[in-house]
Amino acid sequence: MSQYYTTTDHFVLVPALMLALFGCAVLLFEVLVFPHPRQRKWLLLFVLLGLAFAGAGVWRQQNFLASQGIEELTAFGGTLTVDGFAIFFNWIFLAASLIVTLISYRYLEVEGEHHGEYYGLILLANCGMFFLATGTDLITLFIGLELMALCFYILVGFLREDRRSNEAALKYLLLGAFSSGFLVYGFSVLYGLAGSTKLRAVADALASREPWDPVVFLALATTAVGLLFKISAVPFHMWAPDAYEGAPTTVTAYLSVGSKAASFALLLRVFLMPLGAAREVWEPLLAAVAVATMTVGNLAAVTQTNIKRLLAYSSISHAGYILLGLIAGNETGIKGVLVYILVYTFMNLGAFLVVVALRRKDLLGEDLDDLAGLVYKSPGYAILMLIFLLSLAGIPPTAGFIAKYYIFLALIETRHYVLAVIGTLYVAVAIYYYFRIVRSMFLAPLADTGPLTTSFGLRLALVVTGVLTLGIGIYPEPFLGFAQTSLAR
């Protein structure tokens, strides 16, 4: 290997390489090797293999860091950095991709839009997420973001015959492209300030200027806008309810956890490292955004009747809570953010899994009434859904409680009392709409006696997410430790 592509570079890049290679291979194989619809299950195997290889790459990186006792491994002259933070997020992405792949097979059959490129796009989106968590260079981050976003635009519009899906994709694309215009404008100004696209250099350049410098603020504001859009923070959240509702449910699930987690990885990288120097500027700004996000998310969810839309607003409000951890900004806060994202991934995926199971040829399965009396038909699904909803609402002993508790703890530690009180009060509002779903499942007569669309993969995924949601709540120590080590920077 040459000096432009060293062994270290390769070692760092392997997971992304695997994801990209397998992603492209799936696209090709669908046409050339497995053209027959009945052969699609081989494609599925291929996807799982790709994820396994990528996982092995991340596993080796983790072991290497641990065995060498080093905190980070940089490659490509500082363009990519593998550290605990990146590995933590990569595991989340891989888990999300795996679960979404497992549940998609049956769902796409039912929707009648089963094509191999779906899996290719999932792998490629995951590849983009890898760069968001690993990249420490503005160019890499931008490319990673766009790779992920482009895959999601297509995935959201994957039901070509469904007007809602088309519309959701178009809205998401127009607003997404618009916002990444702002983001990359901010990046260009950051480059102009630093003369380099490396985050470390940008951080040094910003540290030498005073925080209220107008050019710094220009860069900060435009970058923040782009990032806040991606995590669907108010007032840049408008795409989320529509995209979530229109997209195929499996994609909504992936979008709500994968895209959100990756965007938070990017947000944390950018706000903690280069923009960390301007903390006094953005802290009140983000506090206002967080409060607005919790307000809009929680209040708009109260009267929704479409479960996907309700969960969309709920996921908006969760973004607000996660931002609170960043605002607290101490070690507990950042750890709280990581734990929250981890927990959120599983509980939110779990909730969407149940919605996926509701879809049938003759039933959209998105309305609150479609869940009515679920406990009498499939008690297992209803009880798992109850666990996910309790967790989303932050009720102990589920994982959601641990996550919220850390965020509030951090706010108290850093004396952000007002934010802690507001957050606590919104928890009381949130319970209201989550319990509308519970009420429908447990306290309403059975409306639809048809079978659920289930499969081995779906059941497996449900059990795994359910066990994790409850398990992290009851015995959080290993997961907290995991988050703790990934913070060691």
Add this chain to the structure above:
Amino acid sequence: MLHPITTVHYLLLSAALLLVGTIGVLTRRNVVIILMSIELILNAVNINLIAFSRYFGDVTGQIFAIFVIAVAVAEAAVGLGILIALFRNKETVWADEIELLKW
């Protein structure tokens, strides 16, 4: 008397282009033109990047610009693809007629 063109001028041009693009996104009904307005915004970014690149004598900015162009192309391609899929079902390219999903 002719002033020399400095980096600041490029930045002002870029800001103006950003503004034009933004206004285009907000006011034009045709989705294709909205997509073009977004291209304008990305071009504003490119001007920024090239100007800084020249100011620093650093090639990174130009590389960044090339990537931005590539991304812009991909976005336009995907955008038009989605628009065609929508057009097949709904036969419209007017942004204000696409309002099935709301509230």
Add this chain to the structure above:
Amino acid sequence: MTFLDLIWLIPLFPLAGAAIMLFLGRKLDPQQPSAVALAPGVGPAPGMHGLGHAGHSHAGPGKKLISLLCPGTVLLSLIFSIGAVAELARLPEKTHQLILYTWIAGLPFQTATGSLARFSADWGFLLDPLSAVMILVVTGVGFLIHVYSIGYMGHEGGYYRFFGYMNLFVFFMLMLVLANNYALLFVGWEGVGLCSYLLIGFYFHKKSASDAANKAFIVNRIGDAGFILGMLMMFHVFGTVRFADVNRALAGPGYAPEASWGVLSVMALLLFVGATGKSAQFPLYVWLPDAMEGPTPVSALIHAATMVTAGVYMVARSNALFSLAPATSDIVAVIGAFTAILAASIALVQNDIKRVLAYSTVSQLGYMFLACGVGAYWVAIFHLYTHAFFKALLFLGAGSVIHALGGEQDMRRMGGLKEKLPTTYWTMLAGSLAIAGIPGLAGFFSKDEILWQVYSSPQGSTALFVVGLITAGMTAFYMFRLMFLTFHGKPRMDAHTLAHAHESPPVMTVPLAVLAAGSVLAGWIGVPKLWTAFPDAFRSFEHWLEPVMLRAAAHGADAGHHDAATEWLLMGLSVAVALGGIWVARVFYLRRPELPERLAQSAPGLYNTLLNKWYVDEVYGAVFVDGLAKGGGTALSEFDARVVDGGVNGTGWLARFTSQLSIWWDTWIVDGAVRLVSFAVKVVSYPVRLLQTGYVQAYALIFVLGVLVIFGYYWMR
């Protein structure tokens, strides 16, 4: 392995039962899988169907298994609890903490006092005298109610579901009382709320049932927000939420009773807000009467004996904190007294047998908080303990009546059931006498002690005492009104129902008998100090709780400076008031049933309609046929006539007026406020949703406005 090391198993037994029921129960009890669950009208009317024929059921083997398994798990918990408490009693330090592992661990940080603390909450259990009382009540009463439910719920759809939820409830309740820190207590706190929600809505076909469930949950969340804030504040001040550590910190030199509003007072107030939600105190009590939509065993277990006392338990558990916060303690006492009298006055005129008992529960919980507020924490727990017996008994007895009448809950369509339901009658009579405060029964000892403490404690006052005394009179009145309307007089139900009325099967009456025995005897471990004839063993309850109430005892009441004569006088007064209440009830509903009509005429206008509605049925139903009335001498009748024509007429009118006022207040102001909150949230929700117009360019516009606001922030800073 001793029982003390196995206390972690106590909650696990019911959890296992719940898990089996909820996941596999449908296979065990496959009766009419969807008949209950399908659209309304398909299944028989809820609450009605099946009632009346339980006991002689033709249950399948699966159902028998459920009937054995679920009460069995609670019985196992009871056995382990008794074992553990017996061992605890032998420990010199009377406390045993068992920490399984650290649940939430934090990082070192500076607390408000400047010291460095490291937050951690364990998954740990604490058995001390206080939690010992609680686990015995929960598992003991819980077991009896489970057994009773075998009969009561025998023919209901969703038998397995009912027992699954009940077992889950017992699990969470045991977690609540066994937790060694506030965070874990909160786990149980939320869990019992969830089970309560599911059980209130058990008859979900009735819209009122699922509405009631929702109301209970929402109202409780308001309280819970207070609890969380209090817990966070506690963590911020002490750096820990473990009971032992908090108490140790409070016992330290840095803390003295706060003269005015300080950190501790605010913290205690926030915790108390949580308690008002869970324990149905003013203004958050509105959910409890509605919660009666649930099956009767649920009302007995959750909404009388255990869950609603969680707030009292929590306040007593935090006695070290509350005794340092006199301002908050005053609020606790006043809220408790006010709730007690308000709820009792509403109970005076309720016609639904379960609602009378529900308001009675609210009122009795008010007594407990009154005791807490004046620093007599052990008395509050004492009353909690006796109340668990007689209130569970009364609810189960009411359930037996409802069961016998095929789902009838309106007392205006009852009457004369004494002969038909002898066991139910005599056991309920014991419960009524106990709650009315007749000497020698459980309720007397605890209630009298509360009243005495309210009068004599430095934090108490005569005004609070008077409120408590009036409430005691009302209690006696409404309980005997219930008894007379239900069991005496002429039957007012239709002939068919009457013919079908029959005593409940032994599986239901045996728990009644056991609870009746408890209602009679349970109080004898806390006889007044005044009764010097009894050795100290009869006062063991206070001594038992002493290790938990150290700080409170140091600051608490010292009744020594009051002389024995005063205490005898007050005791006599409270007994007289109780007897008076019973007497008035007897006059109104047995001897002179035309009196209520006269009252209605003497108070026309404001609520005439309401009153007429009420008395018409009364007059129809109540005629002198009862043996007691027949045998009554003319002298007594004349005495009745004269006195009633004079004073009682006025007081009766006053009682009615206040109760109508309370109901009006309840329906329009308190209930209205709850509805207003939920309405306001919805009202705000719609405009927020309307922002989402569906036009992509409107979204972009809001996006750009957001950008402009951010830049505006820069210029305006």
